[in-house]
């Protein structure tokens with residue numbers, strides 16, 4: 209048992225910091241978690257202490273820093289007690305070395321011993337940061353895949369200028385995204401509603417419109433607000449799923465605990481979706497993807513009188529939903545794929561035809577001819593169409609549609 213702990217207090221986050229230059233960002237993340245009402249304890253590797261010292265962590269947490277397994281006065285068995293104390297564990301910045309040790313089950317210091325002792329039911333969030341070549345190294349990528357397969361949640365690094373002046377992937381994700389991922393887990397643990405029906409699942413959600421460039425200032429778009437897809441992503445995270453939200457241009461904030469990948473065109477959305485689907489269990493394609501895109505977008509602003517603005521040649525975009533559906537059973541894995549259908553007439557018949565044509569498991573058919581349903585509205589009137597049935601729902605808020613949809617998806621996965 210750890211000393212000085214109020215067992216009934218706020219959500220408990222164990223922050224494990226590793227030896228990378230991004231440790232200073234872990235200090236700010238810890239402050240954000242504290243401001244959000246979490247109690248944070250810190251375990252540091254020796255390497256991390258070279259970047260941010262004991263005085264900083266102890267001064268800000270008002271508790272002892274855990275770094276030496278034989279010299280932690282708060283507990284006689286620090287790795288077991290710290291691991292058992294936490295409602296959620298955050299590893300940040302996760303170095304290639306610590307991830308390699310986690311993948312192998314090595315436990316040669318307090319941080320790695322604690323990570324090995326974390327109960328399987330405790331969410332573990334990993335936010336890596338390192339040089340681009342270290343990140344892309346086959347060994348690191350294999351370790352990341354192993355850890356993800358074991359159910360750890362990753363807040364993936366982003367591209368940018370790195371401390372070593374290389375430019376590429378490996379930069380720590382924005383600390384708001386990391387904080388949201390932790391709070392998403394804590395929300396699941398602390399919300400009291402106990403709904404962890406999607407815990408351990410990885411879900412890809414597409415949302416919003418796409419913009420297809422005609423020239424640098426003009427594009428073809430549609431009126432999708434992204435509200436439905438965002439409500440689904442948020443509900444998946446609330447139920448404990450690890451969510452990647454591939455979003456076209458919308459003016460909505462990223463839901464808490466969700467990793468958002470911003471895209472612009474249908475081609476970008478296709479690439480990001482295929483990448484995220486590789487290790488997903490469920491895909492929900494709620495985006496209003498453009499069906500056509502200009503064949504030859506101009507690299508300069510077209511002049512209306514001279515450059516045939518009235519004759520834009522269009523080519524068909526790839527159908528993301530159909531492409532994901534075609535690979536859903538690859539590798540012996542059965543992944544569930546859900547699509548939307550915007551219809552103005554013969555709702556169920558058109559949706560059933562779309563279900564068969566695109567090869568998905570469920571179509572959410574949306575009657576966009578009604579004022580209380582469809583683009584921009586806060587409500588939707590939808591019908592679920594699946595292989596052996598149809599369920600017609602009344603007009604509901606988009607949040608409530610998300611709840612009903614995820615209830616059905618969870619039931620389909622169990623059935």
Ligand code: CTP
Pocket residue numbers: 414474493494495496497498499525526527528529530546547548549550551
């Ligand atoms: N969709 C997609 N990629 C595209 C077009 C559509 O993934 N290039 C997905 C949407 O996200 C949605 C579903 O396909 O889940 C149905 O979209 P909808 O526009 O209703 O259907 P279309 O395929 O465009 O068919 P139609 O125009 O004949 O209704």
